[in-house]
Amino acid sequence: MQRRLHFRLIMLLLMISSTMMAQVTTSGLNGKVVAGGENVIGATITAIHEPSGTRYNAVTNESGRFTIQGMRVGGPYKVTVNYIGYKDEVIDNIQLSLGQPRTLNIDMKEDAQQIGEVTVLGKGGRNSGGAAANFNQQRIENTPTISRNLYDVAKLSPLVSNSRLGGVSISGINNRYNSFQIDGTVSNDVFGLAGSGTNGGQTNANPISMDAIQELQVSVAPFDVRQSGFTGGAINAITKSGTNQFHGSAYMYYTNQDMYSKYNRLRDYVEDKLSQRSTKTYGATLGGPIIKDKLFFFASAEYKKTEAPATIYPGYTNKYVTEATLKQIADQYNKLTGFQDSYGRGELGTKSFGLLARLDWNIDVNNHLAFRYQHNDSYDDKDGLSSSTYTFSKSSYRMNNKTNSFVAELNSHISPVLYNEARVSASFIRDSRDVPYMGPCVQIGSVAGGDGTSMNTVNIGTEFSSAANYLNQDIWTAEDNLSWYKGNHTITFGTHNEFYKMKNLFIQGANGAWYYSDLDNFLADTPYKFTYKYTDPELTGGDTKWAPNMKFGLFGLYAQDKWDITPLINVTYGIRFDLNATLNSPTANDAFNTFASEHNLGVEVGKMPSAKLLVSPRVGFNWYTDASHRTLLRGGVGIFSGRAPYVWLSNAFVNNGVEAKGTTINTKNNSAPALGQYAKDPMAAAKTAKTGLSPDIVTVAKNFRFPQVLRANLALEQMLPGDVKMTLEGLYSKNLNNVFFENLAYEDKGDKIYAVPGVEASAVTSYSKIEKNLPYYSIINLKNTNKGYSYNVSVKAEKSFDFGLDVMASYIFGHSYSVNDGTSSVAYSNWKYNYSRNTNDKNEMSWSKFDIPHQVRIQVSYNSPKYWNGWMNTEVAINYNGFSGGRYSLTMNEKADYNNDGFRGNNLLYIPTKDELAKMNFASTKNMTAEQSREAFEQWIENDDYAKNHRGEYAKRNSNLTPWENEVDLHIAQNIYNIKGIGKFQITFDVMNFANMLNKHWGAHYSNAYNLSPLTLTKIENGAGVYQFNTNSKPVASDTGSRWHAQIGFRLEF
Secondary structure, three states, X not given: OHHHHHHHHHHHHXXXXXXXXXXXXXXXXXXXXXXXXXXXXXXXXXXXXXXXXXXXXXXXXXXXXXXXXXXXXXXXXXXXXXXXXXXXXXXXXXXXXXXXXXXXXXXXXEOOOOOOOEEEOOOOOOOOOOOEEEEOHHHHHXXXXXXXXXXXXXXXXXXXXXXXXXXXXXXXXXXXXXXXXXXXXXXXXXXXXXXXXXXXXHHOOOOOOHHHEXXXXXXXXXXXXXXXXXXXXXXXXXXXXXXXXXXXXXXXXXXXXHHEXXXXXXHOOEEOOOOOOEEEEEEEEEEEEEEOOOEEEEEEEEEEEEEEEOOOOOOOOOOOXXXXXXXXXXXHXXXXXXXXXXXXXXXXXXXXXXXXXXXXXXXXXXXXXXXXXXXXXXXXXXXXXXXXEEEOHHHOEEEEEEEEEEEEEEEEEEEOOEEEEEEEXXXXXXXXXXXXXXXXXXXXXXXXXXXXXXXXXXXXXXXXXXXXXXXXXXXXXXXXXXEEEEOXXXXXXXXXXEEEEEEEXXXXXXXXXXXXXXXXXXXXXXXXXXXXXXXXXXXXXXXXXXXXXXXXXXXXXXXXXEEEEEOOEEEEEEXXXXXXXXXXXXXXXXXXXXXXXXXXXXXXXXXXXXXXXXXXXXXXXXXXXXXXXXXXXXXXXXXEEOOOOHHHHHXXXXXXXXXXXXXXXXXXXXXXOOHHHHOOOXXXXXXXXXXXXXXXXXXXXXXXXXXXXEEEEEEEEEXXXXXXXXXXXXXXXXXXXXXXXXXXOEEOOOOEEEOOOOOHHHEEEOOEEOOOOOXXXXXXXXXXXXXXXXXXEEEEEEEEOOOOEEEEEEEXXXXXXXXXXXXOOOHHHHHHOOOEOOOOOOOOOEEOOOOOOEEEEEEEEEEOOOEOOOOEXXXXXXXXXXXXXXXXXXXXXXXXXXXXXXXXXXXXXXXXXXXXXXXXXXXXXXXXXXXXXXXXXXXXXXXXXXXHHXXXXXXXXXXXXXXXXXXXXXXXXXXXXXXXXXXXXXXXXXXXXXXXXXXXXXXXXEOOOOEEEEEEEEEEEOOXXXXXXXXXOOOOXXXXXHOOEEEEEEEEEO
């Protein structure tokens, strides 16, 4: 009967559409039972999850061992050991952590000798090996946070750091290569557009309410082959479940302009209170029994709204563009196009609503079924502003997201030696953009700031990528894992299979885009470049904004064995096979394919790479040196396979040159059409090209494979005197398959360009088009590279005191190196913004954008005993994070294309010696003579830590670091109990950047900078550059980000 029930439920689940990358969602118990030094065979172990009455059973085998999998995370559990002739032995208050089964090695005494006494020989510990960190509900609640984002909790792990591009970087790896799971299901943005790396991340919405989370796990090197889908790290959140008691909460959080520092760092700390803004968060949870001990529910809802003016605005520093200049631009744009845009301080808003509902059903003692539904609806206003870029108010856009996901999981103990878990889910994600008007896009470079020498970029018109932009994703997957307990071995066989259906409308410059080298050229309407893209209405049924459907599949099989060699040593070894497949192909482009064959390019439009088998063997171990469990040596080595963001593959569908058409005209071979003449008809402007249309082409190499890394981990955990736990850990990752983007439209024919006339060290390749009248603007090919690696060494000490104080301190040193960071969703951008000496050189390895050499973490929390007759208690947590700053590149601001590769601004800076500097050609400006520019550049070099030590060289990509940053965050919670019989009323106060509250000069925060350009290349003359000094060449601290910011909250729990 039980087997028939199990079979029917499995078949029911597998019929449900699903999505999932294999992950762990439960915990477990294992161990050995002995008596008088002999193995006890046939002892019964019963574990009861006391809050819900959920029961789990096991029987010891011929080795005296038992294993229980699929247990609820948390507790407390009561474990009873029963054997004929012995008194039942009971162990109370067992707590279980996600993915870290508890070990209980028990020495029983005969009933006549010692009634009721049990000796627990073992303690809890990891069984899979590898670097991981778990955060239970109390740690989550005590984390200082205003955004209420789970990443604030994940950053408590020493190997997790803020990514300047959004989300978090784990072990110095691009956040696009992370995996984010909710209840084991894929919740990260597998398409790869969201900076946060999560579904809904494009609107900055949290993927799930913190109040719905039971436990969070961060894994970097789990040697359990069931866990995959990442080459960075994995974050797995487990949602709360109902119990036999009704529990709930209602809460609200609030912050406004009065809860920020009033001092402006960018204006020499003058009093400059922020203008009116607010963030309001409201939420509630409720859980309890539907049928006692059998069926439970849990639900969570949260609403959040933010209203705030832009923090960057005309004239906010003397280096920034002024309102007078913007008025000139707005008036000219209106004259040329008929559209009136606005400038000044824009108003921004965000809104999100999240709903989660979960059911847990104890079908019987051997079968447990869970079902969860989640809905998110959000928007976020985007302004595109930075310290050197201004975007007009109506040139912004609103990002919208709706996400619905379902997951069902069945855990079944088929027999005493067989355990099965099956999981299925489905996710439906919809992203779209709203724009204020549909007008031509204009970008103006080298616009002087208020000081007359700092250069800025100004954008006006419909944002370049927003006139035709939406993304629909339907994701299904099914997974099953079967475990067999055989003596000292737990053998697992499993499979997971993912299916993706995606439709991405992405046409840049869909209203036409005009580029001007400076303000004077814009006022004269003499652009240096024009771009227009569309889809051919003759091929798309009259639609000039058509999007292709794309289908992908991922199929995996794996097997592993966890071998408990002794009660103190276990080894986990296994192998995983993943097959990534593109299930449909772009439309073939016969004309291009003939062209590519004639030029021996080795690429083809219309064929995606064939399915590639990725093999991932792994082995990990845990070794407690003695029965006291005070010393643990753990580690392992293995291969980890992840996904390339599917947007990189979708570029080949969108930019095939068949349905997708367009052209780019520049002044080198053509006169770019004037905006005033063609603002209403970009198609007519495109037809002025002498060579006809020149679309962008994107291809994927035939042998392209999804990312893989070889990763090794070794750690020593040691309990020191005073119960201080010290951890020494090392982690090394080597790229096996990573990504590289090359532009096949250009080739190296041996020509050179010199930064300093006649100085060979300053020479770089000057590219040539592969054909004089090339019919394609770019041919970007996605391929693999095995270059790049990262390493981290960390030391951590932590201690918990019995009076409620917990302390942790850690130091991490490491580096991360790459040849292409893959920071963009667009193939052409990943090529053109990969700052380098030679933009097609796949061996030009340097520091990764995600490299942070030094990090110091200190975390202190205190939970006081109850006082005032048990009515009160206080919780305080303070976290310190000090780190080296963010990486950025030293480049040139190019008015002319330095290396003739078709793009301006992607060339690294040459740092001359003093003698070479005297030979360089400088030009005078209105505010600075040529000699003053030369002297200013010399002074800049001597003041830059990297440049002054690398004279006579080109700077390396990401060579520089912004200044060291110190983050101190504070959380205070005052709990009041027993108010009219209600469980607890809580008042919270969180302060981010608390150090700035103590001293207005402390707590500087620097926003992301990809590059800074101390020189402007004005022109190429006699094979060498002519330059001007650019004063806007130092990292700028964020005004708002550098201010302390507080939030107050109120919570009622029952």
